[in-house]
Amino acid sequence: xxxxxxxxxxxxxxxxxxxxxxxxxxxxxxxxxxxxxxxxxxxxxxxxxxxxxxxxxxxxxxxxxxxxxxxxxxxxxxxxxxxxxxxxxxxxxxxxxxxxxxxxxxxxxxxxxxxxxxxxxxxxxxxxxxxxxxxxxxxxxxxxxxxxxxxxxx
Numbered sequence: 001x002x003x004x005x006x007x008x009x010x011x012x013x014x015x016x017x018x019x020x021x022x023x024x025x026x027x028x029x030x031x032x033x034x035x036x037x038x039x040x041x042x043x044x045x046x047x048x049x050x051x052x053x054x055x056x057x058x059x060x061x062x063x064x065x066x067x068x069x070x071x072x073x074x075x076x077x078x079x080x081x082x083x084x085x086x087x088x089x090x091x092x093x094x095x096x097x098x099x100x101x102x103x104x105x106x107x108x109x110x111x112x113x114x115x116x117x118x119x120x121x122x123x124x125x126x127x128x129x130x131x132x133x134x135x136x137x138x139x140x141x142x143x144x145x146x147x148x149x150x151x152x153x154x
Contacts, residue, residue, distance in 0.1 A: 012037065012046070013099040016082055019122045026151035027086075028129060029143045033152075034083045034121070044152060050081040053090050062112055072096040072103070079105065082121045089137055093121065108137040 017037070025036040025044045035046045042048040057065070057076035069075055072094045080102075083091035088109035093102040094116070104124045107114045115135050117124050127133035129147045 011099065012080070013093065013102060013120055015100050015123075016121045019125070023149055024151040026149055028125060028149050029147040030150070031085050031087070031138065031142050032083060032091075032125065032128065033085070034125065035081065039152075041152070046080065046082060049084065050079070050092075053081045053084075053092075054079055057107075060112065065107070065112060065114055068114065068116060069094065069105075083125075085109075085138065087139070091121070091124070106135060106137055113137065 016034075020034065020036040023034070025034055025039050025041075027033045033044070035044050035049055037046055039045055054077050057079070060076075062076065065076060069079075073096055074094060078095060079092035080095055081090055081092050082104075085091075090107045090109070092105050092107065093099075094105055095102055100120055102120060104117045104119060104121060105114055106117070106124075115137060117127075117133065119127065124133070128135075128138070129143050131143065
């Protein structure tokens with residue numbers, strides 16, 4: 001499944017659309033940027049970011065990542081990027097099942113190690129910011145003691 005362009009949010013997780021409606025697109029705690037649909041910025045647009053990142057992944061020899069994704073019946077070219085970090089890590093939905101139950105896979109920049117979380121994007125953001133989940137992919141000082149959100153204007 002490819003991310004919709006003209007259809008806007010149709011076919012994407014409603015929970016993510018609601019998070020973007022409430023917060024807007026922007027950066028949590030100076031590291032984690034959340035993307036949206038129809039934002040008018042190719043660096044924050046789900047479809048544009050997805051096309052770039054999956055194009056890179058599709059051309060890489062990544063047997064461990066491909067094997068993990070095959071468990072969901074998808075390949076790297078089918079991932080949908082909903083976020084990224086200031087360190088160039090990627091956060092994707094694995095489009096398997098109903099959109100609001102799509103798991104997230106975090107892929108580390110350069111190293112291409114990864115972690116799969118069986119949570120929708122708002123749950124992943126919440127777990128990361130509250131410290132309920134931490135990953136060695138992100139810096140050890142994330143989140144800060146007082147996480148903040150910085151919206152990006154269009």
